[in-house]
Amino acid sequence: xKNVIERVFSDFHRDFYRGLDxxxxxxxxxxxxxxxxxxxxxxxxxxxxERYKRMGQVDGKSxxxxxxxxxxxxxxxxxxxxxxxxxxxxxxxxxxxxxxEIRIFVASNSEAGSYAVKMHxxxxxxxxxxxxxxxxxxxxxxxxxxxxxxxxxxxxxxPTLEAAIMxxxxxxxxx
Numbered sequence: 354x355k356n357v358i359e360r361v362f363s364d365f366h367r368d369f370y371r372g373l374d375x376x377x378x379x380x381x382x383x384x385x386x387x388x389x390x391x392x393x394x395x396x397x398x399x400x401x402x403e404r405y406k407r408m409g410q411v412d413g414k415s416x417x418x419x420x421x422x423x424x425x426x427x428x429x430x431x432x433x434x435x436x437x438x439x440x441x442x443x444x445x446x447x448x449x450x451x452x453x454e455i456r457i458f459v460a461s462n463s464e465a466g467s468y469a470v471k472m473h474x475x476x477x478x479x480x481x482x483x484x485x486x487x488x489x490x491x492x493x494x495x496x497x498x499x500x501x502x503x504x505x506x507x508x509x510x511x512p513t514l515e516a517a518i519m520x521x522x523x524x525x526x527x528x
Contacts (some may be wrong), residue, residue, distance in 0.1 A: 376517025
């Protein structure tokens with residue numbers, strides 16, 4: 354009888370941790386996806402060009418020749434990301450099993466590694482305005498994108514973990 358009880362507890366323990374691992378991986382993926390939705394985006398060339406064309410008018414009225422000339426100069430010299438969305442592509446989510454830790458991050462050697470911290474933490478310090486690419490994504494795209502993804506989805510973490518654990522236990526018990 355003792356061997357049967359030990360086996361049941363051993364199976365339960367194995368299934369519990371297998372479910373916890375699976376659930377934590379799902380949570381990491383979901384949080385990373387939410388952070389991508391929240392992340393700012395560089396404008397496409399067309400979005401940036403449209404912005405500078407609008408500089409040619411103020412409240413629907415034409416501006417001076419000097420101001421139009423400046424707007425054209427800016428349009429010629431504007432810089433946009435060759436491939437907007439580098440920050441979004443660089444956001445990763447992972448579950449580190451040994452530490453039982455879920456991490457959402459941008460790796461320093463990724464496409465956006467050199468500027469991700471600035472975009473996440475420094476609005477109002479090193480950058481101020483939401484650009485055309487970010488505006489096109491909608492209201493939720495802005496700074497603190499990883500932190501907001503975690504805060505906004507905190508209530509979904511426990512149910513996701515519980516469901517994954519219960520699913521593994523049910524598979525393990527044959528029910």
